[in-house]
Amino acid sequence: MRMKYVLSEVLVGLWRNVTMTIAMIITMGVSLTMLGASGLIYTKVADMKELYFENIEVSIFLKTDVTEEERTDLATRLEADPLVSQVTYVDKEEAFKRFQEMFRDSPDLLSAVKADQLPESYRLKLVNPEEYKTISDQYAAVGGVDQVVDQSQVLDKIFNLFTAGQNVALAAAVAMAVAALLLVANTIQVAAYSKRREVAVMKLVGASNWFIQAPFVLEAVVAGLIGSILGLGALVALKKFLFDDALSALQGLFAPVSWGEVFLTFPVMAGVGGLISAVTAWVTLRFYLRV
Amino acid sequence: MIQLEQVTKTYPKASRPSLDNVSVSIDKGEFVFFIGPSGSGKSTIIKMLLHEVTPNKGRVIVNGKDVTSMRSWKRPHFRRSIGCVFQDFRLLPNRTAYENVAFALEVIGKTKAVARRVVPEVLELVGLGGKEHRYPHELSGGEQQRVAVARAFVNRPLILLADEPTGNLDPDTSIEIMRLLDRINRTGTTVVMVTHDSNIVNQMRRRVIEIESGRIVRDQARGVYG
Numbered sequence: 196m197r198m199k200y201v202l203s204e205v206l207v208g209l210w211r212n213v214t215m216t217i218a219m220i221i222t223m224g225v226s227l228t229m230l231g232a233s234g235l236i237y238t239k240v241a242d243m244k245e246l247y248f249e250n251i252e253v254s255i256f257l258k259t260d261v262t263e264e265e266r267t268d269l270a271t272r273l274e275a276d277p278l279v280s281q282v283t284y285v286d287k288e289e290a291f292k293r294f295q296e297m298f299r300d301s302p303d304l305l306s307a308v309k310a311d312q313l314p315e316s317y318r319l320k321l322v323n324p325e326e327y328k329t330i331s332d333q334y335a336a337v338g339g340v341d342q343v344v345d346q347s348q349v350l351d352k353i354f355n356l357f358t359a360g361q362n363v364a365l366a367a368a369v370a371m372a373v374a375a376l377l378l379v380a381n382t383i384q385v386a387a388y389s390k391r392r393e394v395a396v397m398k399l400v401g402a403s404n405w406f407i408q409a410p411f412v413l414e415a416v417v418a419g420l421i422g423s424i425l426g427l428g429a430l431v432a433l434k435k436f437l438f439d440d441a442l443s444a445l446q447g448l449f450a451p452v453s454w455g456e457v458f459l460t461f462p463v464m465a466g467v468g469g470l471i472s473a474v475t476a477w478v479t480l481r482f483y484l485r486v
Numbered sequence: 487m488i489q490l491e492q493v494t495k496t497y498p499k500a501s502r503p504s505l506d507n508v509s510v511s512i513d514k515g516e517f518v519f520f521i522g523p524s525g526s527g528k529s530t531i532i533k534m535l536l537h538e539v540t541p542n543k544g545r546v547i548v549n550g551k552d553v554t555s556m557r558s559w560k561r562p563h564f565r566r567s568i569g570c571v572f573q574d575f576r577l578l579p580n581r582t583a584y585e586n587v588a589f590a591l592e593v594i595g596k597t598k599a600v601a602r603r604v605v606p607e608v609l610e611l612v613g614l615g616g617k618e619h620r621y622p623h624e625l626s627g628g629e630q631q632r633v634a635v636a637r638a639f640v641n642r643p644l645i646l647l648a649d650e651p652t653g654n655l656d657p658d659t660s661i662e663i664m665r666l667l668d669r670i671n672r673t674g675t676t677v678v679m680v681t682h683d684s685n686i687v688n689q690m691r692r693r694v695i696e697i698e699s700g701r702i703v704r705d706q707a708r709g710v711y712g
Binding site for chain 2 (some may be wrong): 197399
């Protein structure tokens, strides 16, 4: 009977102040969507980093007037370097082939460049791609080396963009969470005020504190959970209409987001939403009801 | 049953103590009036017995429990042994007489079945048989106070505290309420009543403790208002 009483109080409570309840749920939902999105971006960026860095190369381009000695010297040093996992030598002919391949749509450019105009190079795969800087420092000044070029620098710019996006989503999540928090606190205050007579009688006759607080706290938790369902709906819509539909042309660029990953964010959103609401409600009650 | 040992209470920002070194001992089954002018400290005693305020000095013992050192989380359970009636009734306006009394039972975990058995009985006892399903606004002041007494008594508390229970009632109705409290007292319940009503005190001829400026100036068995 006590459970039934508490649950009916929760429903009555949510309904009594329905506009505020809806505002609370929507803010909570938006905040949790942002949180979920930011979490997804975070895991995706990690995935993509792994994927991209695996195929990444550092190229050491040689000067056109490089001597045979300098070339073999460099080769031995690279072979012995513990940071380098694999070395490939690309001579002028090979470089020209790659050049032709890359620019086959621009015949003018192709006809203007001869094979011996292209530099020879060593293509390195690194044990840890992020140690590019050390490689660059070590070899840039070696005799016969023209320049050290790292593809990961370009990628870093892309990833910085993703990270910035993630941070924006996170900041929005926090801002909305603050708004949601204040709304929860306000809703609980209104609820406590409208039930002040009942609460006074309950305190007088010795109802236990949890029994007095439970309906209010659960009211907030239920709103938080509905908010997280809303957040899940928003993420599903984002994946379906934005990611799979409008951005499908860019699919090769992004690591794919699976449905599993989208649904996995739900327990996190529900947990965060429920917990934040519960704690806020409880703290508000401690100040407001002094129970 | 109730003991105040050299109790002093000064509220923050107050220039003088509300209770100044007060010692009182009340036995089980007694009927005690606390009288005195407004602000003399009578209500502070009631609040202390309810563990609503704690003394700065001295000890308060109720039902063998030291209220002074009681932790606040123990307060709910402690209050179940004390019934309380106020000048302003404190009924829930959207609940009937029956529901008001049953509410007090249900929120401390009693089942509806218990309420169905006990509530009509106690409403009968306070003389509201047949009016169980009236709302407070459909009842007279005296009847509302009877509901409040029924709510306070439904748990069979050891102590009944009454803070000016007749303050809002006319003399005749007041006497009826006093008869009711007297009847409850005869069941063995200790009754502590704070009042201004000299008529009632003089008629009842029970123990009278007079307080003035936080000090006990008179403690008289079978006393009058004076």
